[in-house]
Each structure stands twice: as C-alpha cells, then as structure tokens.
Amino acid sequence: MKNTRKVIMMIVIVCLVAPFALVAQGEAETGPVSFEFWTTETQSDRMATIQVLVDTYEILNPDVKINLVPVDENEMATQLQTASAAGNLPALIEIGAENAVAFGSDGLMDVVRNGELIDKIGEDEFYSGALRLVASESGDNYAVPFHGWIQGIWYRADWFEEAGLEPPTTWENIEKAAEYFYNPSENQYGILVGTKAEGFTEQCFTQFALSNGAQLFDKDGNLIFNSPEMKEAVEYYARLAQYNPPGPQTWRARDYYLQGKMAMFFYSTYIMDDLSLQEKAAGSLTGENFAELAGSDFDPDLVTHTQMVPLITNTDTAGFGVVVTLGVINQPDSAAADAAVDFARYLYTPNAYITFLHMAPGGMNPVLKGIASNERFQNDPQGIFKHYGAEKMAEINSGMNDIVTFSIVDGNRITAASTITTKQIIPQMLYKVTQEGMDVDAAMDWAESEMKKLID
C-alpha cells in the first residue's frame, strides 16, 4: 500500500533525475576535437564505406573524432532547424547545391572556411560551372561542390529504331515518340515526366523551361515568371504528361521502364547503377531459371537497348543536373570547424575521392577535372565505364560544367530562385495543371502570387 505509493514516486524521480547522473559520466569520453558530419547517403552499405574513410582519417589524425550521421535529404530542413534551436549543429554537411544556397543565404554556412577549402584544393581544379552553383551574390562560397549527376531522357533505342523514330533530343521528337508509344490498352506508356508535387517534377520541368528560354527571374532579379515562353513550356509539359502512366507520377515509376512497359523516362545518371543491378539479375537467369520467365515482361537485354540523351533543344539547348556539395557550417567551436575543413580536404584527395565516387558509378561524378580522366576512376567496380564507353562517360562528366538552373541568370546569382525551388511552388503548379485540370493561366497566376509572397 504505502510501499506501492513509494514505488511510483521512485519511478518518477528516477525518470527525472537519472539523466543528470548519466550526463556527468558521459562527458569525459570525447576527444580533443570532435564534430558531426551529416551525410545524405543514408543507405547502410554507403554509410559503411564512408565510415571506412572516417576511420582511416581518424587513424591518420588521432586527435580528431568524427561522428558520421545519416540524414534523409527530405528531412534536412527539419533536422537543421532542430539542431540549430538546440545549439548542436554539425560542422560538416553533405547537401544539394540549391539547399546549400537556400540555407547559406539564411546565414548557416561558414563562407570563409568554405572559400578556404576551395583554395586549398585549388580553384582551377574544379569545373567552373559547378563552382558557380554554390556562389553567393557577392562571390562568396556557400559550400564546395563535391559530386553530381546529370539528368537525361533514357529511352529504348531498339523500339525507336524499329519505329523509325529520331532520338528524343528535341521537343518535337519527344512528343512524337511519346504519342507513338503510348498504348494504354496494351499497358504500355510513352514517357515518364514527374507530375506529383515534389522535387522530381521540378527537375524534369526545368529542363523544358530552360530549353524554351523561359526563366523565373531576369539577370537583375526581377520576377519574369509569367511569360509567354513559360506558358508554352507549361502547356507542352501538360501535353507530355498525357502519355504518362495514369495518375500523378514520380521517379518511382521508372520501375515500369525496367519492366518494359514504358518507352522513355526522365532520370538521373544514378539509373546506371540500377540498370547494372538489373543486368546482374539477368545474368543469374540462365539455364533452368529461364523456364520460369515464360510470359514475364522481363527483358534480359534491356541494358544494351537503353540509350540516354542529356540535352534537350527547342529555342535553346538545355541540360539539367544537380551538384551535391560539402559545406562547413558556422560553429562556435573554431577548432571543430578547422578540423572539418581538414577532413573535407582529405575527402578530395584522389584516393579517398575515388573510393567515395565508386559507391555509385555514374550517379556520383567528380567535380574535379583531373579525376574524370584518372585511370583508377574509370576502372569502376560495376563496369559502367566499360559498358557506356569512356566517351559517353566523358560527355556525362563534362555536363558538370554546363548545368543550368533557374537560380543563375547570365552568371548572376538569384537567391530567391533557390528559395522558390525549395518551396516546391512549380511542382505544385504542375500538379494542378496535369492532375486537377486547372487552367494553365490560372495555375500560373497562382504560382506567381505565391512566388511574390516569398520574395518580399
């Protein structure tokens, strides 16, 4: 009775007090300098590889302790905001360039140390196009380009050839092929463009808008979103979306292509990794296993029948890609920040860098010119260089230099465009047009008013 009451009080007291007792113990174990490195490579096999790099660095630098933390890209904002409120931000972060600019313009990134890191590696070593993507309006560096991917249209070269169609390089060719292969009664679809309100949709659309000379801002930073060129691009995009599989779609629908139910799809060069997995799966389908395949849609030769077009042409020619960056974050502890710079510098040494890039050959392309032609880099574990040929890979890699986005107009940084991108206004607009059947003018007016709210 009385005892029971005591027991409850005890439990409560333990719950409330125990933490303090534990804290006292915990503090002694940290080394002289320790910091957190947040990576967006959350898959545990990739984490393990990065951990090897961390372990190696720690052995070479015994007074530094690095805690590798996986953070889902979609949750980066929440995690940073939470850590910022609590005062335990990481010192180093791996993050997409648009996000680095958006967070950097809010004062998160340590522009001095990021500049220092670029100098240490050598500014000339980088593709200048990639560096431009992380520069602020005043020429500071919000982050340092680390690796990147190129977007392209991947298509069934064998189907195109059979139908006598031109490769999907121009607006006209793309639409013609999408219409030709769209055959829903046979459960076959022409193309995949993003129509859900999320990042993938913006990536597909950006390439079309820019290939039509449509911009969000002029080079002086005035909003010129509501232009005839932009409207044309939206209308064209809506027409293409008709040849999509039914309903709102995103990158996951690439599975339909792998199953031979789709002719073309937008995707990053990360698909090379998937295709090679697919090829491995096909490799195991020999002999008696083949009997099970009767009637299945699987095409063991899919990889050889797949080709990629990185540039789209209408009035202009545009390529799209994303550069992933490493960024040092403003720290109260300057020793941690300096250690972060030094560790980041280590990640750019050829040995560490190639190990990192080889986690996803094709998907992770170097931003340092010297690495692309490095023999060890070209000898990748998945055999992707062998498959696509050094020439194609060089073309993809040099794409790092030609990435165009809404946030750089004639070389001028437009920070507001990065904010608009991160707020996903354009994908929301495209969803309204393609799925809810909203009138193009009305949807664009809506998007414009949302953009104006963000700017002021």
Added chain:
Amino acid sequence: MVILVKFCKKFGFFLLIMFIVLFSLFPFIQMLSTSLKYSWDWGNPSLMPAKINIEAYRDLLGLGEKKVDLPESIQNLLDETPDLTEKQRDAIIANYLDTGDVFPFGKYFLNSILFSLSAAAVSLILSVFGAYSISRLKFRGSSFIRRGILFVYMFGGILLLIPLYKISVALGLGSTEEGTVVALVIIYVVQTLPVSLYMLGNFFRSIPYSIEEAAYVEGCSQMQTIWKIIIPLSLAALATVFVYSFMIAWNEYLYASVFLKSYENLFTLPLGLKALFVSKNAIWDRIMAASMLTAIPVVILFMFVQKYLAGNLASGGVKE
C-alpha cells in the same frame, strides 16, 4: 423455414467475418507476395510469385552464410594509404565487415524492444494510479486534469519536436546515449499517457463501486483495493493499454529520427525501414520483407496477451 432463416443468419455472419478479415489483410497479402518475388517478377500483377524467393528474409535474419566481401574500392583505398599499419588496416576492415549489412535487423529489433517495453511499462504504471484517481476520487482540479491531459494531442509533430529536443539538449540529455534513451522514453510515455488514462478511467468507472465497498468493510485500504480488486478486474483493459503504448513506441519515427540520429547503436526498426524506403535502389523484396518482420512481433505480443482479453470477466464473480 426457421432452419432457412437460421442458415441465412449463419451464412451472413460468416460473410461478415470473411469481409472483415479480407479488408484487414489485403495489403499484407500484397506485402508478403512482393517480399517473395524476384526482381524480374515485380511487374507481374499476380499475387502469386512466379518463383518463390526467400533471399530477402534470409539476408535480413542473417541466415545462411554471410558474404559481405570487401569492395575493390575499399581495398584500393587501404592499399594506397601507406601510413597505416597492418593492424590498423585490419581493424578498419573488421569494422566494415561488421556494419556492411544492408539492414542490421537484429540490432534494430533489440533497440526497438528496449524503447517500446520501457515506454509501455512506465506508461501503464503511471496510468493505473492516475486513472484510478481521476475516475474514483474527487478533489479540486480533478476535472481540469481530466480535460487538460488532452492538450498533449493538440499540437502535432514537428512543432512539439523542436522545443522538446531543445530542452533535452539543454539538460544535457541529448549528448549521451543513456540520456537520449531516457528522454525518448519519457516522450513516448507522454504521448501514450492521455489515452491510457482515458481508457483505464472509463474502464474503472464501469467496475461496480459495491465491490470496492465490500473490500473496505473487510479492512482494505484504498491502495490495497487498487491492487487486489481493480487491477485483477481490469486485466483486459490493462493488456489493451499496454499493447497500445508498446505499439506507439514501436512504430514511432519522427522523434526517433531527431533524437537518435547521432547514435547509430540506438537506431530502431522504423529508422532502418525508412532508410530502405528512401534509397533509390528500390529493393522491393527486401523492403517488404523488412516491413513484414517489423509488424509481426507486435502481432505475436498481442496473441500472447490475448488470453486476458478472451476471458469473460463478467462471469468472474463480478455481480452487483
């Protein structure tokens, strides 16, 4: 005629049960089916795999021979770092082989059990006494408390998360493993307490007061009555509340993702599942197998406590 009506009734009842079962289970049939398919079979609409593939389950449960090999790129890295001693090199490799699993199911499973059991136990103990108090005893402010506990659910997700994390770091909890466990368990307890209090409160109110009076006459104190009368009579409700609290902690993602991110040793199943789901190499057989394996322990737990639910308590001598 009567027989026909009876038959129709029985048949209707049978149909109803079939409907309930199918409605509950259809996505799980899909899940099971996908988890057993080979990748070349994913485009096949049939729920029956063309050929059964149990690799995913074997990988997750660590059955069969473990074959994490050292990738060439890592071998190269170590070969070309001349400053490493042989011993250091081996340590790095050992660490890699140890963590290179795609999904360390066993580790995540134990962590999830740790969090869920502690949260459910603490929540149950606090709520038995709290619920007895608000349902049986009158005191100033009791009605305020009854209504006030609902506040917990009024603000959703992220908005509570930031201040709570801030407090935990300010108190020093967030900077140690042990502290993080305590902080997260307390948060789960708070998330489940209101429901536990409401549900047990309602239940206690349904127990006839006359039984308690009889106990007082025999000289029991109030605490003894709770222990000897209320708890034994409420096993069904207690079991339900326990399963509820356990499950909330078992599946919780948002708080875990923020509080645990720096402590890889504490990762729970939902964190592992999410990492699998967002990875671009969608390995659907593995994802679905992992999902099945995450759901099953709770079902087993439930089957285990079910015997308390099945007993007809009213026949256990509770008569007015």
Added chain:
Amino acid sequence: MEQSLSLRRSLSLEQKKARLGVQLVLPSVIVIGLLIIYPVAYNMYLSLFKVNLVGNNTFIGAKNYINIIADATFWQSVLTTFLYVVFSTFGTTLFGLVVALTMNKKFPLRAIVRSIIILPYVAPVIAVVYAWQFFFDPVNGIFIHVVVEMLGLYDQRFNLIGTPEYAIWVAIVFSIWKSFPFTYLMIIARLQTIDNNLYEAAEIDGCSSWKKFLHITLPELYFVLGTLILLRFVWNFNKFEEVYLLTENVKTLPIYTYFKAFTGVMDLGQGSALAVIQFVLLIGLIMVYVKKVLKW
C-alpha cells in the same frame, strides 16, 4: 499549533480521498506538464516572430496570423480537414463497433481472427502505404488487373489512389482501415465487462437482439464510444504522415502547414502561428464536447 493538529486529525474521509487522489495523479500530471507546457508556450511566442535559422528572431506582431487568415487556400483546407476528420472518425467508430460486436460472438478460429485483424494498426505506416499503392497500382497492381483485364468492369486503367476526385475518399477509407483495430480493441475490452445477467433478464422479457443492443449494450458503451470519438477526432485533425504518404493532394491542415511552412528552409514562425490557429479551432469544439457528451 494545537488547533492545527486537531484539524489534521479531523480530516474527513472525503479529504483523505482527495489527498490520495492528488498523490496518485500527480506523477502523470508532472510528466505531462513538464513536457507540454513549455513547447506550447514556446510555439505561441514564436508565432509572433520571423524565425531565422541562425541568429536572432525578428518580432513581426500578428503578421504571421494575418498572412494565414488572408489566404483562401487556408480556408479551403479547413473545409477539407473537417470533411476528412468527420467521415474518418465516424467511419472508424462505426466499423470498429461492428467488428467488436462480431468478435464478441463465438465462432471457430476466433482467437486467430482476433489477432490478425489488428495487423493494420500495428504495421508501420510507411510499409502499409506502399502495400496499398502496389495493390492499386495502375500499371502493375492486382486490383486494376482484375477489374479492367479480367472482369472488364472499366475499359481503362486508372490510378485509384492518385486521382484528385477520389483522393480524399481513399484517404478516409485508409484511415478507417488503419485505425479501426484500436477502436475495436477498446470496445471489446468494455464489452467483456457487461454483466450477462442483464442480457438474460432482457431475454426473459422477450427482447429482440436489436433491442438488447439498443437498451443494454449501447448505454454501457456510451463513455467508451464518446472517448474514442473524441480521441480519433483530435488525432485525425493533426494526422500528417498517413495522408501525405498516401496521397499528398488531400490538403488537410497539417499538409497545408507542411507546404506553407516546412518545405525547403523552414518558416517556423508561420508554422507556429498555424499550430495556434489549429489549436483554437480544435479546443472550442472539444471543450463543448467534453462537457456535454462525456460530462467530465
């Protein structure tokens, strides 16, 4: 001194009970209070600021609130939220009640059936969402394959989950599917305690099953049902993950909040203001409900 001693001795039974009551509930109140009061106050405070990621916040008064109230899509999403919450709450409660009554009858294999029907509730949301999407997938799903290819009920493949007209109803059915086991568990726990004598007496009086349900079962379940409806209402009002992962285009308030304040760089001030408004909307309804229906 002497007076106070005699006073303490004369503590009536009522007072003793009151003291015990406070002691028993105190641990719960302390734990909840500590963890809730600060965050709520913090949110109210932040809602008056433009919150910066780093550095000091700027006071902007009611601007965050004005911003929201002046937004037409906000009011639309209030409407969507009510539609979603009302239908999903009543659907869940009704179905949970039917299931509880069914499972309270004896039939073969009951123990197994009772255990497996809680699966929807215990499985992780993210996993079941993908299972639903696979099942109704327009290209590879079994559902479309059966209704279009095999039965020929429709002549075209369609995306049941993604189509905007259906999306809210899919979200409601999904919510019922996901949460009915909780309702069922709570109801059946209470059903077991209903005195069998009551039914026997009613039977002697010649009452039909329906009458028995109406006059015995339902009154006994009154509080449980009242509480379940209340909790479900509050929960579904704030439900984000279930709706967003399944069909992000059902713009309930939490999803509106997500797009408005949490995509990209967070606007915490705006988010806090939205939370406060949401809170005010909810609290009025709840207070009336708790007083009138639950009589607490």
